Amino acid sequence: MKARKKPVVIEAWEFTKKALERTDSWLRGQKREYLHLVSQYGGEVLYIEIDTLEGRMRADLGDFIIQGVNGEFYPCKPDIFHKTYEVIE
Template structure:
């Protein structure tokens, strides 16, 4: 069976945590065309959640997930465990 490796690409990503949400949503998400990311806060910031319009349809984003802007400008959520196995920080 053929084996494939992911091509090295650089992406923009932001982890959706209460602390980061309080600091402010980054510009690459706030100013995205067609506003594909909607984030919410309830109960004085105790609960955060959101939705992302992806190429596959509407997906939920939960606290701790990463919000990724892909190579074609698309957005999608990624669970922290998968993100850490897939990406490294570019200095």
């Protein structure tokens, strides 16, 4: 059997220092128990740990944070994101 993913629109943002400044309030307003900002002394965010159905996963700078169809969050490496998703406006 062959199958094709159904087209589903998701929310996503690229984890960059600049994007984090713009989306920090959005991120902190989401399901905070699932998202953990890991920062160094002085407050600079180094990476984000995300509790997913598969366990805790790490999103590094340059990765995408995706909010799935059920409101869950998970990280996605840039190459996989660009192969899997088409950006819409």
